[in-house]
Amino acid sequence: MEDEVRQACIRYVADLFASEDEILADLRREMLEKDFPRIHVTAEEGRLLQVLLRSIGASKVVELGTLGGYSAIWMGRALPADGRLVTVEREGSRAELARAYVARAGLSDRVVIVVGEAKQVLEQLGDAGPYDAVFIDADKENYPSYLSWCGENVRRGGLVIADNAFRSGRVLDSASDDPGVRGIREFNRRLAGDSRYTSIVVPTRDGLAIAVVN
Numbered sequence: 327m328e329d330e331v332r333q334a335c336i337r338y339v340a341d342l343f344a345s346e347d348e349i350l351a352d353l354r355r356e357m358l359e360k361d362f363p364r365i366h367v368t369a370e371e372g373r374l375l376q377v378l379l380r381s382i383g384a385s386k387v388v389e390l391g392t393l394g395g396y397s398a399i400w401m402g403r404a405l406p407a408d409g410r411l412v413t414v415e416r417e418g419s420r421a422e423l424a425r426a427y428v429a430r431a432g433l434s435d436r437v438v439i440v441v442g443e444a445k446q447v448l449e450q451l452g453d454a455g456p457y458d459a460v461f462i463d464a465d466k467e468n469y470p471s472y473l474s475w476c477g478e479n480v481r482r483g484g485l486v487i488a489d490n491a492f493r494s495g496r497v498l499d500s501a502s503d504d505p506g507v508r509g510i511r512e513f514n515r516r517l518a519g520d521s522r523y524t525s526i527v528v529p530t531r532d533g534l535a536i537a538v539v540n
């Protein structure tokens with residue numbers, strides 16, 4: 327299929343299945359105005375996250391890398407009323423915007439934003455596990471260690487989901503010494519080769535890795 331046709335099909339899916347409400351659209355606009363890096367998930371990826379969480383009846387979820395809370399709002403809306411998403415962000419200004427929008431979305435009871443380094447916050451989160459799902463979208467060099475944490479803290483039948491499995495195609499460059507690229511390559515290799523998971527990468531914007539814990 328031509329790239330152009332493929333793009334049009336993706337837009338068609340987004341319009342049909344993943345239309346944003348005013349809150350999500352405003353948040354996206356505000357992240358642009360505030361010069362946040364343009365790295366949030368797309369609306370159709372947000373919808374895919376919802377489908378995945380709903381498919382396993384997820385109620386306890388962890389997200390690494392909140393940014394402005396765009397994916398957290400999509401995921402929070404897929405949780406039951408007593409569900410809980412803990413989302414970790416290292417930059418306070420980003421967490422602040424996320425908090426404002428989570429509140430506006432009426433999700434403050436369900437979505438908890440923790441400011442800190444994911445590696446350190448995870449040490450504390452282990453006690454409240456096991457979790458139904460983890461969405462990894464933070465610093466790429468630490469993906470392998472986040473996967474190790476998931477191995478200990480995600481329940482059987484639960485999901486490990488990770489953004490940026492392609493790293494803009496740089497994952498194909500086996501000679502790359504970029505720590506982020508190396509982290510993603512190691513993550514993908516481990517996910518694919520570990521018999522504890524049934525896993526795949528879906529070719530979204532930058533590749534979404536999805537693994538079920540066997």
Ligand code: DHB
Pocket residue numbers: 365366367463464489490532
């Ligand atoms: C980057 C991070 C992301 O999570 C993403 O989706 C795209 C790019 C980055 O840090 O470059």
Ligand code: MG
Pocket residue numbers: 365366367463489490
């Ligand atoms: Mg990402």
